Amino acid sequence: MSMGAYDEAEHERRERMTSQVEPGTDDDRKTYRGSVEYDSGDSTDALLEQFKRMKSDD
Incomplete structure (x- = not known):
């Protein structure tokens, strides 16, 4: 295997790894209750x- 072939295969492997995102436990949506006044x-x-x-105070 030449060095160029290794680089391309490694690049593709890393690209696949980074393109697959698994949700973490802290990614759950929270329910917020309350009110907003303005x-x-x-x-x-x-x-x-x-x-x-x-x-002008600055």
Whole structure:
């Protein structure tokens, strides 16, 4: 077997190994319960002004 043939076979073997992904135990989806609240009372202009103040504090 020449070195070039070994390299190609090894490359193909590794490609097969890395293309097969088995799910792990930590890949299970979790069920989340709760609620999300947000306040949309501020106008866009007020939010932009707040953002500018925050940026100027840096």
